[in-house]
Amino acid sequence: MTELLRHPRAMEELQNEVRQLAQGKSEITEDDLGNMQYLKAVIKETLRLHPPVPPLLPRESIEDVELLRYHIPAKTQVIVNAWTIGRDPLSWENPEEYRPKRFLNSNIDVKGLNFELIPFGAGRRGCPGIAFANVVNELAIARLVHKFNFALPEGIKGEDLDMTEGTGITIRRKSPLVAVATPCSSAREAYTNITLHNINNQLRVAFQQDPGTSTQPYYP
Numbered sequence: 001m002t003e004l005l006r007h008p009r010a011m012e013e014l015q016n017e018v019r020q021l022a023q024g025k026s027e028i029t030e031d032d033l034g035n036m037q038y039l040k041a042v043i044k045e046t047l048r049l050h051p052p053v054p055p056l057l058p059r060e061s062i063e064d065v066e067l068l069r070y071h072i073p074a075k076t077q078v079i080v081n082a083w084t085i086g087r088d089p090l091s092w093e094n095p096e097e098y099r100p101k102r103f104l105n106s107n108i109d110v111k112g113l114n115f116e117l118i119p120f121g122a123g124r125r126g127c128p129g130i131a132f133a134n135v136v137n138e139l140a141i142a143r144l145v146h147k148f149n150f151a152l153p154e155g156i157k158g159e160d161l162d163m164t165e166g167t168g169i170t171i172r173r174k175s176p177l178v179a180v181a182t183p184c185s186s187a188r189e190a191y192t193n194i195t196l197h198n199i200n201n202q203l204r205v206a207f208q209q210d211p212g213t214s215t216q217p218y219y220p
């Protein structure tokens with residue numbers, strides 16, 4: 001969501017795709033996700049730049065191995081840096097740029113077969129939750145942008161957002177993302193019940209991601 005707010009054209013393209021393919025349905029379901037190619041590209045591009053488990057899980061070599069002229073003895077702890085791999089200029093054009101389109105005509109996926117993009121690891125100890133995680137991510141983002149238009153609070157520009165990441169086994173934003181969600185016209189009716197946090201016709205939401213501070217959503 002942070003990258004989408006920093007890149008309004010990507011947000012617009014995503015909303016167009018989701019709203020068009022939802023075809024007036026009141027709620028998007030898993031069956032609708034198959035054709036949402038831009039949505040999948042958005043998720044891949046986000047996992048490329050912000051892998052939630054940047055060093056994957058530590059591994060240990062079981063035998064001596066020669067790799068790219070490096071000798072790795074048996075029983076060496078090996079850390080694979082997925083964060084750096086996702087930003088490697090040898091694999092990615094303008095790697096620091098958030099550009100979901102790069103995945104539209106590409107077969108590169110996150111399933112562990114393309115070693116330039118391994119947010120879920122690879123091999124027999126790769127993440128078994130890939131399919132579940134992808135559906136949950138896709139469904140959550142699709143449903144949010146289907147019903148709401150999102151903007152940054154007045155006076156805040158995308159380039160002003162603090163992109164510092166916190167520490168921990170899984171990485172999240174250090175500071176919560178504050179965004180203003182406005183029900184889009186087709187969804188307005190469905191949201192007439194939301195009055196408590198409806199300020200000037202804008203539902204103010206914060207993506208509170210730091211469990212250290214509060215588990216409650218934050219309404220600025």
Ligand code: HEM
Binds near residue numbers: 051121122123124132
């Ligand atoms: C975006 C969401 C997720 C990401 C980025 C992620 C990432 C990872 C990574 C990087 C590993 C280590 C793989 C390696 O070292 O090669 C891993 C392992 C694992 N993940 Fe996930 N994961 C996610 C969601 C899930 C979900 C939803 C589940 C369960 C429903 C899950 C269950 C596991 C398990 C059990 C392992 C250990 C596998 C093993 O050691 O054999 N993960 N995950």
